[in-house]
Amino acid sequence: MKALHFGAGNIGRGFIGLLLSQSGYNVTFSDVNKTLVAALQQRGEYTVTLANDAQEQLQVTGVTAIDGTDADAVASAVAEADLVTTAVGVNILKHIAAGIARGIEKRIANGAGQLHIIACENAIGGSTQLKEHVFGHLDEAAQAKASEVVAFPDAAVDRIVPLQHHEDPLAVTVEPFYEWVVDASAMFEGYKPVEGVHYVNHLLPYIERKLFTVNTGHCAAAYLGNLKGYETIQQAMGDDSIVGEVKATLKETGAVLVARYGFDQAEHEKYIEKIIGRFRNDHLTDEVTRVGRSPIRKLSPNDRLVKPALQAHEMGMEPKQLAKVMAAALYFDYADDPESTELQQSIKDKGAGQTAADYTSIPEGHPVFALIMESYASIADERK
Numbered sequence: 001m002k003a004l005h006f007g008a009g010n011i012g013r014g015f016i017g018l019l020l021s022q023s024g025y026n027v028t029f030s031d032v033n034k035t036l037v038a039a040l041q042q043r044g045e046y047t048v049t050l051a052n053d054a055q056e057q058l059q060v061t062g063v064t065a066i067d068g069t070d071a072d073a074v075a076s077a078v079a080e081a082d083l084v085t086t087a088v089g090v091n092i093l094k095h096i097a098a099g100i101a102r103g104i105e106k107r108i109a110n111g112a113g114q115l116h117i118i119a120c121e122n123a124i125g126g127s128t129q130l131k132e133h134v135f136g137h138l139d140e141a142a143q144a145k146a147s148e149v150v151a152f153p154d155a156a157v158d159r160i161v162p163l164q165h166h167e168d169p170l171a172v173t174v175e176p177f178y179e180w181v182v183d184a185s186a187m188f189e190g191y192k193p194v195e196g197v198h199y200v201n202h203l204l205p206y207i208e209r210k211l212f213t214v215n216t217g218h219c220a221a222a223y224l225g226n227l228k229g230y231e232t233i234q235q236a237m238g239d240d241s242i243v244g245e246v247k248a249t250l251k252e253t254g255a256v257l258v259a260r261y262g263f264d265q266a267e268h269e270k271y272i273e274k275i276i277g278r279f280r281n282d283h284l285t286d287e288v289t290r291v292g293r294s295p296i297r298k299l300s301p302n303d304r305l306v307k308p309a310l311q312a313h314e315m316g317m318e319p320k321q322l323a324k325v326m327a328a329a330l331y332f333d334y335a336d337d338p339e340s341t342e343l344q345q346s347i348k349d350k351g352a353g354q355t356a357a358d359y360t361s362i363p364e365g366h367p368v369f370a371l372i373m374e375s376y377a378s379i380a381d382e383r384k
């Protein structure tokens, strides 16, 4: 069985590639990073190390790679795959869509079997977004045929994989915990399960619980830690006041999640405690610049801060802590991150208020907007 995975980066090698390989797939990675592609082609294997006391090592074998900029190679790989997955970043999905569309056309011409394409990105409806991009490259007749043989089930993926600093470009250290949940209701009957994947018929509670707890808490630690000069999540989580703020943030999202989805309160509190423990894993070094990366994406209306804050407001709560994290995100100034640079330039050009309104899409008269600006002003006072 052949799997094609777009993105041989941290989560691609450290999680998706590993699980697919353990499930019996020969995995081909498609990536635009020539170093990774060459190393995968030459060696056909790599090592995953678990970040725990035992530092257990897992060997991933039977892998190879193609150059993601080679349109013919990508289309052929899609045409031949039994499963396609992605972990490239949600904003990159539009760039891989044309190659996938060409591969689908080839599959249809060859009479190939049914195919699932699963985007493993931190986003609500990642595969659905990918489908829209792909279908934008197909004419009406091809779209109709593609709908019969290709499905795009949404997914939630959870495993902390920091930036890697090994001599070996393929080596990857990951936290032991993982969770991969896939929307089975969007899959063809008789699908072959991937070992370790949890298939559910209603994905929304899982993806929102993950994004609004793991990722909301993570970016709270990153943005608030960054304000205090910490360079890693582990350093930030060594500061009791930051831990208190992360917990307060997750209390707000937790109240929304428990009310919306009927999660058991005590179970949800355990889920939060487990996540705090994962952030503190001192076998990992996770830079705040990675966890806070792409602040414009993180401040966007459907992501980990604005969405739960507006839901909390609609439910009659005052999401002060989520607003504080959004204000802290406006102070995230990291020259190597293009979204951070854009955000800082916007603050210089238009001011923080207009910038917050533009990127969060929260109207200036909204009570949550007022909370963000109050926090932004207090942070400015503290920094004087």
Ligand SMILES: NC(=O)c1ccc[n+]([C@@H]2O[C@H](COP(=O)([O-])OP(=O)(O)OC[C@H]3O[C@@H](n4cnc5c(N)ncnc54)[C@H](O)[C@@H]3O)[C@@H](O)[C@H]2O)c1
Pocket (backbone or CB within 6 Å): 006, 007, 008, 009, 010, 011, 012, 030, 031, 032, 033, 036, 068, 087, 088, 089, 090, 092, 095, 096, 120, 121, 122, 157, 158, 159, 160, 161, 162
């Ligand atoms: N790292 C984590 O802890 C983690 C956990 C869960 C989900 N995620 C999600 O997984 C995705 C990837 O994150 P990551 O941390 O692995 O990032 P990463 O930067 O390590 O990996 C992304 C890879 O995609 C490749 N890429 C970029 N453009 C491409 C293209 N056009 N075609 C093929 N490959 C391309 C990059 O070269 C890179 O190797 C993101 O959506 C992220 O939110 C990450």
Ligand SMILES: O=P(O)(O)OC[C@@H](O)[C@@H](O)[C@H](O)[C@H](O)CO
Pocket (backbone or CB within 6 Å): 122, 157, 158, 159, 160, 161, 214, 215, 218, 219, 290, 291, 292, 293, 294
């Ligand atoms: O990947 P992002 O930029 O959406 O978020 C950064 C981290 O919070 C994220 O990568 C986590 O490590 C991961 O989502 C854990 O499952």
